[in-house]
Amino acid sequence: MIKVSVYRSDLTEIDHVFTDEEGRYVVAVAADETVTVRFDTHHSLTNAADWQPSLVANVVTSDSTALDRCLLPAGQDFGAASNMDALNGYVIAAAVGEGEEYAATAVKRLSMLKQPSLVLQGLQNRLLAHFSELT
Numbered sequence: 001m002i003k004v005s006v007y008r009s010d011l012t013e014i015d016h017v018f019t020d021e022e023g024r025y026v027v028a029v030a031a032d033e034t035v036t037v038r039f040d041t042h043h044s045l046t047n048a049a050d051w052q053p054s055l056v057a058n059v060v061t062s063d064s065t066a067l068d069r070c071l072l073p074a075g076q077d078f079g080a081a082s083n084m085d086a087l088n089g090y091v092i093a094a095a096v097g098e099g100e101e102y103a104a105t106a107v108k109r110l111s112m113l114k115q116p117s118l119v120l121q122g123l124q125n126r127l128l129a130h131f132s133e134l135t
Contacts, residue, residue, distance in 0.1 A: 002025075002071065003040050004016060004025045004027060004038070006027050006029055006035050006036070007038070008035060009034060009035075009036075011096055015029070018042070031062055031063060032060060032062070034058055035059050036056065036092065037055070037056045040053035040054075040093065048105045049074060052086035052109055052113070053086055053089025053090060054069045054071055054072070055085060055088040055092055074109045077114050080115075084120065086113060087113070087123055087127065090127045091127065093106065094127060100134050107131045107135060110127055110131065
């Protein structure tokens with residue numbers, strides 16, 4: 001039940017779907033379109049706060065573009081790249097206007113990330129402030 005959202009370059013949502021019990025999903029998008037794909041928990045799930053989001057930007061679609069992602073468990077650290085990926089998931093969530101319901105789990109999950117640099121810590125703090133204002 002991971003929410004998979006697909007956006008155009010102007011961040012308008014093309015579609016969103018939820019993965020099935022095996023983690024599979026299908027989204028119909030026109031071929032040769034460049035899209036951004038966000039993987040995230042839905043705020044209504046009982047374990048929504050247990051996983052960090054993930055983002056894949058600049059995907060050129062085809063008849064069978066496959067995107068496999070493993071979400072970072074909240075409170076765990078798999079290195080700088082995974083933590084940056086999670087931050088990017090929150091950046092797009094903020095940019096597309098995820099609201100109060102999303103913000104509550106975002107604050108909890110963001111608080112558990114450990115960033116390796118002052119620049120990334122600054123971005124994390126700004127995202128925390130943004131989502132905290134919505135709660």
